[in-house]
Amino acid sequence: xxxxxLKKAVWAANQGIFRAGLVxxxxxxxxxxxxxxxxxxxxxxxMDYDKMRPSDMVVTDLKGKPIDSKWKPSVDLPHHLYLYxxxxxxxxxxxxxxxYATSFALLGKSIPAYLTAIADEFGGEIPCIPYIDNRDxxxxxxxxxxIGKSPAILLAHHGTFAVxxxxxxxxxxxxxxxxxxxxxxxxxxxxxxxxxxxxxxxxWFDRYxxxxxxxEKKRRK
Numbered sequence: 001x002x003x004x005x006l007k008k009a010v011w012a013a014n015q016g017i018f019r020a021g022l023v024x025x026x027x028x029x030x031x032x033x034x035x036x037x038x039x040x041x042x043x044x045x046x047m048d049y050d051k052m053r054p055s056d057m058v059v060t061d062l063k064g065k066p067i068d069s070k071w072k073p074s075v076d077l078p079h080h081l082y083l084y085x086x087x088x089x090x091x092x093x094x095x096x097x098x099x100y101a102t103s104f105a106l107l108g109k110s111i112p113a114y115l116t117a118i119a120d121e122f123g124g125e126i127p128c129i130p131y132i133d134n135r136d137x138x139x140x141x142x143x144x145x146x147i148g149k150s151p152a153i154l155l156a157h158h159g160t161f162a163v164x165x166x167x168x169x170x171x172x173x174x175x176x177x178x179x180x181x182x183x184x185x186x187x188x189x190x191x192x193x194x195x196x197x198x199x200x201x202x203x204w205f206d207r208y209x210x211x212x213x214x215x216e217k218k219r220r221k
Contacts, residue, residue, distance in 0.1 A: 001034045003041075003068055007057040010041040013092060013167035014057075018049035020175050022098040025049075028159070029074040030094045032167035033084050038062050042080060044071035082140025083163060092167035094174040097159035100181035104128065105154035112195035114184055119196055119204035120212075121151065121176045128154035152177040 001009075013030035017023050026049065031042035041057045058069040062085055064077055074080075080093045096102075104111055111126040113119050118126065127150060132142045143161055147153045151173040152162040160177060164170035187193045196204075 001036070003034075003039065003059055004054070006032060006034050006039060006041045007059065008054045009167050010043070010057050010092075011052060011054040013094060013171045014043050014049060014052060016168075016171040017094055017096055017174060020178070022096040022174055022178055023049065028094075028096040029076055029080075030092070030167055030171065031074075031077075031080045032092045033090075035088070035091070039067060040077075040081065040084060042077055043074050044069070045074050047071065078137065079134075079139045079143070079161075082137045083143065086140070086144055087163070089165065090163045091165045092163065092170035094162045094167075094170040095159065096162075096174055096178075098174070098178040098181075100185050101154060101160045101177050102158075103185065104181055105156055105158060105160065108156045110154065111181060111184055113201045114187070114193045114195055115180055116196070116204045117176065117183075118180050119201040120208035121173060123149050123205040124198075124201055125195075126150055126152055126154065126177065126180075128156055131156040131158075 010030060010032040017028060017030060026046050029043040031040055033040045038061055039059055041059045044056055044058050056071060058071055058073040059067045060073060061067055062081060064081055076095055083090050083093055105128055108128055110128040113124050127146045129142045129146045132138050143153055151164055154160055162170045162173035164173055
């Protein structure tokens with residue numbers, strides 16, 4: 001992947017969380033990695049989403065050393081780098097303060113697998129990390145300790161992180177997290193929903209990750 005292509009993919013993920021209403025002004029961020037080159041691209045610090053262009057994305061190495069940019073990287077870069085450096089399967093990271101998901105985080109509550117949509121995408125409960133400050137690698141370390149196989153996690157008194165094989169996959173997890181959090185919020189106003197049994201969660205997760213969607217197009221010879 002060229003640096004230009006990496007910047008474009010990360011810019012698209014940042015635009016995605018903005019258009020989905022998961023962030024406002026310049027809060028939150030999305031990043032992506034080119035593992036072959038060891039390069040990470042991320043949103044610039046304090047820049048409004050509607051003013052950003054692909055060329056504005058900040059590129060660093062896996063230690064945070066600037067490679068290609070005229071701007072400072074997001075202050076959350078260390079958390080993203082920690083995840084990339086300790087989970088080789090992660091290719092994209094999204095951080096938001098989306099309203100409904102963050103309301104659960106504010107209460108310090110994980111989101112049980114109430115819905116088949118939760119089973120599909122998250123494979124079980126979406127965990128909430130107890131409050132952790134932003135010093136050093138505390139956030140990245142806590143995410144990896146608690147996230148399990150879920151592609152998203154809540155941070156008490158803070159917000160959300162989502163991960164995926166690509167920036168677009170992380171964007172999808174972040175959007176679905178906010179959508180199911182909204183539904184769960186509405187249900188909890190009316191009653192006491194019960195989580196799906198573990199065997200049902202597994203059935204929905206397995207189907208979603210094996211037969212759902214279209215097969216990848218074969219390359220033309």
